[in-house]
Amino acid sequence: MTWKEWKEAYGLNGFCLKVIAVLTMLTDHTAAIFLTPGAAYVNLRIIGRIAFPIFCFLLAEGAIYTHSLKRYALRLFAFALISEIPFDLAFHKTVWYPSSQNVFFTLLLSVLVLWFYQWTYRRRQIILAVPAAVAAMALAEWIHSDYGAMGICMVLLFYFLRDLPWWKYLLIGGFFAFTWWGLLQIYALLAFPLFLFYNRERGPAFNKYVFYGFYPVHLLILWGISCIL
Template sequence: MSRQSPSLTGSSLKKIAMIIMLIDHIGACVFERGLLLVDEMRNDAALFEMLRNTDRILRLIGRVSFPIFCFLLVEGFLHTHDRKKYALRLFLFALVSEIPFDLAIMGRLFDPVHQNVFFTLLIGLLAMMLCDYFRMQAQPVAQVLVLILAMVLAWALHTDYGYRGVLLIELLYIFRYDRMKQVVAGAVAFSWETTAPLAFIPVWFYNGKRGKSGKWFFYWFYPVHLLILWGVKTFLLPILISV
């Protein structure tokens, strides 16, 4: 397979992942936290089954987004001019996004049990930074320990996708100079999610070019779209249902 045609820039991959993430969160928030809990919907067996099947489709589509973001994280790590600022941005938006995430996905203002995906990406980035440092110090054992501890931290903090998400980031980092190995390892690592391996089809066609930046749009898109979906579920759906 050739990566020359078609080809996708990093910006194109990011847009694809964002659209798919939006589809996923429509299912998680508007359907699972909204429509499927309404008595009028539950009392109509045919309607409820249709809504539940629609939600399943939305969520299956949505599983494709996270692996793409993990790949873009590794690419960002390799090409950023300031890794510390990169980590700081992820940390700040992890904090900014927590309440919107809890409202939209967890159904409450604050939920300490589950943290948003920015925390997963941040842990993955910090693991790559430490591994790169120990690689230059020729300490392979320390690198392995860092990777293990990163997965344990994601598991302990209950971040979105948890240790499995961090493992995917680590694998994409380990095979960063071989796209074929990245694609195969990533697809195998996330084969527990039925449709997630499909993410590595567009990843394969990444041409190594950044494309139009718009990085701040992505950062703000995550918390803002979650707040909008929460608003739709909380305020708009009751009005539409009562009409």
């Protein structure tokens, strides 16, 4: 059995990666909201670093397979708005905290860059996509969306390097290892071995809005528990 055949039979599909991302995100947010810095806090947040690269990876895959990037962007925009109050309550204990925006805004900006790239590609004006990408990254930093410009950069690398062989993950991982130093961020590289097992299958049919909705709902639940405690 070849490696390709093994992945098709036993590899990770998109549904499996989403479940891993959701569980590791829940682990990360639970530690961030309930624990104080210490061994348990650090270990759980290390596990949590796995989530975001998976979301970026799946977003890049989704941008390739979706029938409409415009509708994709509208969904992300809707959930960015829905999630902002739960995000602020959970992490900043207030209904409105303008100095930090939830991760859906970063994902939304990433999809808008890809949509504009595809638009310029069809018109043979790809050069216009470069300043658009830079502007999106600057906007992400300006509004302080989760992961900011580096988050957008990660999505773009997954998208444009998709058809390279397995060593593309060394390139992407190496790039972030040398440019994305910060509190625990280096541990995001733990997600990259999972992509080697991805078989490009969607997996079991499952309502996508469940995964979208999990983000604001779990933040509200964690915030509610923190208020009780």
